[in-house]
Each structure stands twice: as structure tokens, then as C-alpha cells.
Amino acid sequence: MFFHTLKYSLKSTVRTKEITFWTLLFPFVLGTLFFLAFGNAFESTEVFSKIPVAVVETDNKNSAFSEILKSFSTEAEDSLFVTTFTDEKYAKQSLKNNDVTGIFFVGDEITLTVKEDGLYQTVLKVFLEQYQQTENTINEIISVNPSGVQSAINVLSNDTNYYNFVDTARGAMDPYVQYFYALIAMSCLYACFLSLDRTVKLQADLSPLGQRRGVAPTRKLTVIASEFMSCLLIQFLVECALLIYLTVILKIDFGNRIPQMLLLMFFGSAFGVALGVFIGAIPRISEGVKTGISTSVCMILSFCSGLMFSGMRLLIEHTFPIFNRLNPAALIVDSFYALNVFDTYERFATNMITLAFMTLILCVASVFMTRRNKYASL
DSSP: OOOHHHHHHHHHHOOHHHHIIIIIIIHHHHHHHHHHHTTTTTHHTTTTTEEEEEEOOOOOOOOHHHHHOOOSOOOOOOEEEEEEEOHHHHHHHHHHTSSSEEEEEEESSSSESSSSSHHHHHHHHHHHHHHHHHHHHHHHHHHOOOGGHHHHHHHHHSSOOSOOOOOSSSSOOOOOOHHHHHHHHHHHTHHHHHHHHHHHOOTTTOOOOHHHHHHHSSSHHHHHHHHHHHHHHHHHHHHHHHHHHHIIOOOOOSSSOOHHHHHHHHHHHHHHHHHHHHHHHHHTTOOHHHHHHHHHHHHHHHHHHHHHHHTTTOOOOOOEHHHEEEEOOHHHHHHHHHHHHHSSSSHHHHHHHHHHHHHHHHHHHHHHHHHHHHSSSS
């Protein structure tokens, strides 16, 4: 009987067009808008890339400096500069058109010309200053102890590592990806619209269908369980499709822990469904009021998780951290972050246990309220 009821619950749920828009289409549309707004902002503003520079050599050029620039301008990915040796007129025009970040004038004296202040301009300035300090040191050694020049050059030319680099992040450190985490969290919460609609249709005082199902011989617990599972299956498939769309089509980097992400989305969808069942089971409230409550709860929780402002979750963490521990949307976002950054599963597991516990509480409360409903007549 359960699987028979589940089959027809699935058919009935997917035919609800208004609900399907919010649970299926809206997250895809919003994700696309997020991508168009700042999908590549991290690469263009945060990721360091090779610095284009122009070099103008005079008659009394400094060959040593030019050779050092060439050594830092190889085709390797970790090289620092993209160097163009040209004349003064072309170099200034390139700087004006932002084709280069700065111009090195190499002669008896080496000077740097930049158009504006910024990170790359600072790198050029520090590079020049370090070269000049090294050159002055060598010249001073030549004047004092010419025999020690080679030893000094060897010391100055060797890089000394005073630390070991340990990569603790397993995924991208793009701060804008937090918006996409919050988008999936919102999508999971939107499962409440599916389950709310199905729960309302179980209540005889709110729906003609609920009147017919109320007099049916099927056990109420079986009906509730089938409706819950149908909403959960549909929502979980939607989340999987959304993750595929974001990672494969839009190329958003969510890391490589796919099984854990699927588990996270399953728990998130389960909470969203349980939330809708709970709100729908509240007695003596009209369907319109219940829909308004669902919308308000989803928007408030999503806002606090960073959907509209990425720093909101961190702000709440510093001012009222207990709310983040109880906000399911914040737990989902934090779980994605933990999977993407941390090497252990401790934080992720804690969030999953909290989500599962809250889902269980809502389910028990919903069953309790639904089973208590009694009608004088149908």
C-alpha cells in the first residue's frame, strides 16, 4: 500500500505547476543571474596573474637588469612578468591604453613609470627597489673587498626558504562561491512549498481532496510517509540537477567531495520537506497564511546564511553564533565551506547531525499534530 500511495503522490506532485516553478526553475534562474553578476569576479579581481610591463632601453642601458627581467618573463605559469622591449612612444601609448601596468626606463638610472596605484604597480616598485638594493650591495663589496664579490653574488642569488607550504584547502578559495552555497541552501528550504501543498491536501477543512482522503481506509501515517518521501525524492533530484548545472555548465568550483555533497543535499532537502509538513500541519490556519509563513521563514533563513550579502553569516557568527547553529541554511552553507576547505569531516559531521536532529523534531511534531486532527463531519 505504501508504494502504491507513493507512486500516485509522485505523479500528483510533479503536476503542480506553480510549486514546480519555485522548486525547480527559480534556483536555476537565480544561479544563472549570480553567475552573470560575479561568476568570474574572483579570477578578474583576486587571482594574481602575470604582470605586463614595457621596457625602454637607452644607449647606456643596464644589461644586468634587462637580463633579470627576461628571466622573470618566461613562458612558465609561475613567471612574474610579460615583458615587451620597445621604444618610449609605444610604451607610453601602451600604458595609456592599459596594455601594460608599468614602464621600466633602463639606462644609467633605472626608473619606473605607472599610471595608477594598485597591487601590480606595488609589485613592480618592490621588484625595482630590491634590485637596486642588491646592486648597491655588490658595488659596495667591490669597493671594499673585490675578492668577495663572487661569494656575495652567490648568497644574494640563492633564495632561502624559511617555511614549508602546506595546502590545507581541497577546493577553490573563491569568496563569491559562498553565494552559490547559499543558493543551494535556499533551494533545499524551498522544498517546504512542495510538502506544504501536499500536507494541505491532506486536511479536510482546507481541501476537498483532503475530505476524500480523510474517509479513505488508508492509514494516515502511511499517507503522510508517502507524501514525505515523494517530496523528498523530487527535491533531491532537483538539487542534484542544480549541482550538475552549477559545476558542469557554469563551471563553479565546488571541490571534489561529490558523495559528501550529495549527502548534504539529501539532509538539506529532508529538512525543507519536514519544514513544509510542519507548517502545513499547524491547525486552524488558512493555506494562504501558511504559504506566507513558509515564504518568510525561507527568506529570513536564506538571508542570514549569506544569500543576499555574503558577510551576513560571518556577522551573525561574531554577534549571535547560536543562531548559525540553528539556522539550517547556514548549516548547509557552512558544510559546503567545510568540505571545500578543511581536510577533516568533524565540522561537516556536526552540521549533518544537527540537521538530522532538527528534521526529526519537525517530523515528530508534524505527525503529532496531524494525527490529532478530528472532524465532526466531512
